[in-house]
Amino acid sequence: MSRDIYHIASDYLSGRINDQDRQYFLQWMEESPENRKIFAELERVWKITGSLPQALEPDVDAEWKRFTAMREKEARTIQMDQKTTRSVYYYAMRAAAVIIPVLLLLSITFFFSKKNQTLQHTFLTVNSGNSTLIQQLPDGTEVSLNKNTTLTYPKKFGKERIVKLSGEAFFKV
Numbered sequence: 001m002s003r004d005i006y007h008i009a010s011d012y013l014s015g016r017i018n019d020q021d022r023q024y025f026l027q028w029m030e031e032s033p034e035n036r037k038i039f040a041e042l043e044r045v046w047k048i049t050g051s052l053p054q055a056l057e058p059d060v061d062a063e064w065k066r067f068t069a070m071r072e073k074e075a076r077t078i079q080m081d082q083k084t085t086r087s088v089y090y091y092a093m094r095a096a097a098v099i100i101p102v103l104l105l106l107s108i109t110f111f112f113s114k115k116n117q118t119l120q121h122t123f124l125t126v127n128s129g130n131s132t133l134i135q136q137l138p139d140g141t142e143v144s145l146n147k148n149t150t151l152t153y154p155k156k157f158g159k160e161r162i163v164k165l166s167g168e169a170f171f172k173v
Helices: 005-014 019-031 033-050 060-120
Strands: 123-127 133-136 142-145 150-154 164-166 169-172
Touching: 005 019, 005 033, 019 033
Parallel strands: none
Antiparallel strands: 123 150, 133 142, 142 169, 150 164
């Protein structure tokens, strides 16, 4: 038998079953309680769907218009999304074109100002020990240090010439 039991049951319920399929179907029903449950479920669905209208007359033109309108709406939405994406990207690139050079300039300025501050604040220390010592400072001042004297001065003088002295010294400016 080439047809399945669902098609045969459909023919049985519609009343257009042949004798050979009817015998096969009734035999199948008697084989097990599970088969009778399956048929009861098929019969319930048949009764529900039997009350639905059989003839379906689709309005092809109206459906085609609805479909094309929906497609056009989707196309406009996609175009708007692309414009929004482009504009966000465009403005982000413009902002980056302004911000990056400013940050680079500030970084370079900060680096060189720190370097100059570091050079200005680098100190040298001279200790005369058990003898006298003559030391020349970066501004040309000559300092004569007495025994056991310590002099601390910047490697490079700024506006002020400040030194730290511990002991005795003579400055020749």
